[in-house]
Amino acid sequence: MIDVPPLVQRQTFTRPTAEQVQALGGTPTGFIVDALGGSGALDYRLRPAIAEQYAFCGVALTVDAGPGDNLALVHALQDVQPGDVLVAATGGFTGCAITGDLVLGLAKNCGAVGFVTDGCVRDLVGLRTVGLPAWAFGVTPNSPQRHRPGTIGFTIAVAGHPVAAGDVVVADLDGVVVVPQARIREVLARLPQIRAAEARADAAVRAGARLPSFMAVDATSAQPPPA
Numbered sequence: 001m002i003d004v005p006p007l008v009q010r011q012t013f014t015r016p017t018a019e020q021v022q023a024l025g026g027t028p029t030g031f032i033v034d035a036l037g038g039s040g041a042l043d044y045r046l047r048p049a050i051a052e053q054y055a056f057c058g059v060a061l062t063v064d065a066g067p068g069d070n071l072a073l074v075h076a077l078q079d080v081q082p083g084d085v086l087v088a089a090t091g092g093f094t095g096c097a098i099t100g101d102l103v104l105g106l107a108k109n110c111g112a113v114g115f116v117t118d119g120c121v122r123d124l125v126g127l128r129t130v131g132l133p134a135w136a137f138g139v140t141p142n143s144p145q146r147h148r149p150g151t152i153g154f155t156i157a158v159a160g161h162p163v164a165a166g167d168v169v170v171a172d173l174d175g176v177v178v179v180p181q182a183r184i185r186e187v188l189a190r191l192p193q194i195r196a197a198e199a200r201a202d203a204a205v206r207a208g209a210r211l212p213s214f215m216a217v218d219a220t221s222a223q224p225p226p227a
Contacts, residue, residue, distance in 0.1 A: 008075045011153035013165040015059050020184050021083060024168055025057035027191065029177040031198065032170055035190040036183065042116070042135075042176040043159035049121050049134045056114030056133045058085040060167040060178070064151040067093030067119075072150025074103060079152055082111030085169040089156040090119030096142035101126025108132040116169065116176055118159040135176055 024032065033040050048054035061084040065072045073088050080086065086107055090098055100123035104115055108130055115134040121127065122141050127134060137159075155164040161178065163169070168179040179187055204213065 007147075007149045008072045009149075009151045009154075010079070011151070011165070013153050014181070015081070015166050016168060016181055016184055018083070020188065021057060021059060021168055023188050024170055024179065024184070027057075027170065029170055029172050029174045031191060031194050032177050032179060032187060034194050035187040036177075036179065040177045040179065041174075042161050042178065043118070043137075044175060045137055046116065046118070046135045046159070046176055047137075048171075049124060049136055049139060050128050053128070053131060053133045054135070055172050056085060057168065057170045058083045058113040060085055060087045060163055060165055060169050061112075062151075062153060062156045062163055062165040063088040064154060064156045065090055065098055065119075066148045066150055067091050068096050068144055069146060069148035069150070070098050070103065070144045071146045071148060072152060073099060074146065075150075076152045077103070077106055077110055080107055080110035080112050084112050085114040085116060086112055087156065087158060087163050087169060088115070088117040088119070089158050089163075090117060092118050092137070092159060094120050094137055094140065096120065096144050097122035097140055098136075098144055100143075101130050104132045104134060105130045114169065114171060116158065116171075133171060135171060 063072050063076045065088050067090050098117050098119040117136050120138045120140045121134050121136045153165045163178050166181045170177050
């Protein structure tokens with residue numbers, strides 16, 4: 001007899017520590033990007049479905065659902081741990097929603113703190129009530145199917161950006177940033193210096209500075225040369 005693989009395949013993965021996730025929580029995404037060397041944000045077209053529900057920090061639980069289907073996403077509810085962010089790849093398909101208020105309400109009940117997809121969502125009235133921040137390419141009332149193969153816990157591409165299960169995903173008004181698990185310690189080590197530099201720059205602006213510090217010119221060098 002030929003073994004038929006399951007429609008939804010799972011892969012186990014290691015999560016970062018709660019202390020690491022907590023240390024990244026509340027950090028501006030711009031600071032995190034700077035600590036990553038200038039990149040790490042997902043596609044700028046991703047927007048929060050509910051404008052005032054945008055912020056989260058959690059561990060990526062990755063789902064490759066494929067276009068027009070949410071079977072793998074529904075199965076992933078069994079894998080959600082408190083503090084997870086469900087990240088669902090659709091291949092950028094926007095012909096229908098991958099999920100709405102019911103599935104995301106269940107995800108929140110399982111402990112999820114956020115949702116990200118390169119597809120669409122639906123049921124905005126219900127999503128507002130659910131209160132789970134959901135980032136997507138758009139909103140459409142079209143509904144998905146539930147019969148295509150998919151994966152849970154594998155590395156996926158969200159609008160071309162790789163996201164691995166166990167990465168940390170942070171969102172604020174500026175967008176969504178992914179911190180690879182292998183670089184969490186590096187980012188945390190760099191953040192104090194970045195925060196201090198930002199604080200100094202903010203203070204200089206409030207004090208009336210007109211140019212950034214790297215353009216500052218010594219007053220003596222600005223004097224005309226002697227005749």
